[in-house]
Amino acid sequence: MHFPGMPAPLARVVEMFSTLPGVGPKTAMRLGLNLLTRPAGDAAALATALQLLHEQVGFCECCGCFAEQGHCHFCDDPLRDAATLCVVEQPVDVLMMERGHGYRGCYHVLLGRLSPVDGIGPEQLRFAALDRRLAAGGIDEMILATSATVDGEATAHYLANRYRDAGITVSRISRGVPEGGELEYLDEHTLSRAVDQRVAWQRRAGV
Template identity: 50%
Template sequence: MAFSPALARLIDAFRVLPGVGAKSAQRMAFHLLQGERAGGAKLATALAEAVEHIQHCQRCRMFTESDYCEICRNERRDATRVCVVESPADVMALEQNTDFRGHYFVLMGRLSPIDGIGPEELGLNILRARLADGPVEELILAVGATVEGEATAQYVAELAERYGASVTRIAQGVPVGGELEYVDAGTLSQAFSGRRPL
């Protein structure tokens, strides 16, 4: 069955979201049109406003509506400690679950030459300028343990060391409450090699 052009465009628009396939997109579109038209209009307005007004912070690349995000503008935060993360979602996770009160740098991805993602696409020129201007003393790497994440961590660590910043990496390994027998070999190996004194 062929949908009307407007409905087909709506379904196709939902498919840009991660994890949303044809069936899920169709269900979302039908839901909005069947009983949530006011909610759909509100969603459309909010999305249009976000696309028009939200940009990247000039210092850390987090999402913001002004030149600098709230974290970068906060003078009570420790500017000597910068945590490098892959996405804005990582910033939110750290803010909600840790007591870290330094600054961030958001890569918006990870190095992946096969996908055409190099240092420029990750904004590493901005990080380089930030390291050169100081006062970054510690750069904390909080990137994934994927092959691309490891390559990104190595590249950023070398960059930071050139400017005299110490480099640390968040611990990775066995989750809290995890049983060793159920942990995969790579995670267990990483946890064992990264052990620290009590």
């Protein structure tokens, strides 16, 4: 990326920002200029945070989630249900699951999803690590929480077939109408899935 008259250090910063997902040239320029107008201490703090990010944050040796000391705090938490394993695509999916405060089991992160077009097969994902966890025993249910994309669904089907004879219950997170959602704003696939996965109405006491 070249901007005539731009100082080389600023151009380098703008170029680095533009390599981030969802950041175009104009946004990268705004970010670079914003940093330039801030106190030097802010830029130094950002540089230190980025350096520590790679030095101190990695992936859990057990589940594949974010970790600072080899194991993440989810795997080290003795209060979590080790018999239930939720399989997700990325570490950020674990963070989203935790926001709901409804799941108290353990996780397994694949670090991606099957995508033959992109050359991503089972060997490129953490299936071997999942095999070892299941072989170790103690897991009763595997919850497939991959995305609702074509590749995410293909990954879920692959997982279900791979472990159908593993002696565990394999379930899939439900899809459908979000809480507070209006039907007129839903696409036909979401609405169709909501109908297919309908549940019996549980009448509340006193109603």
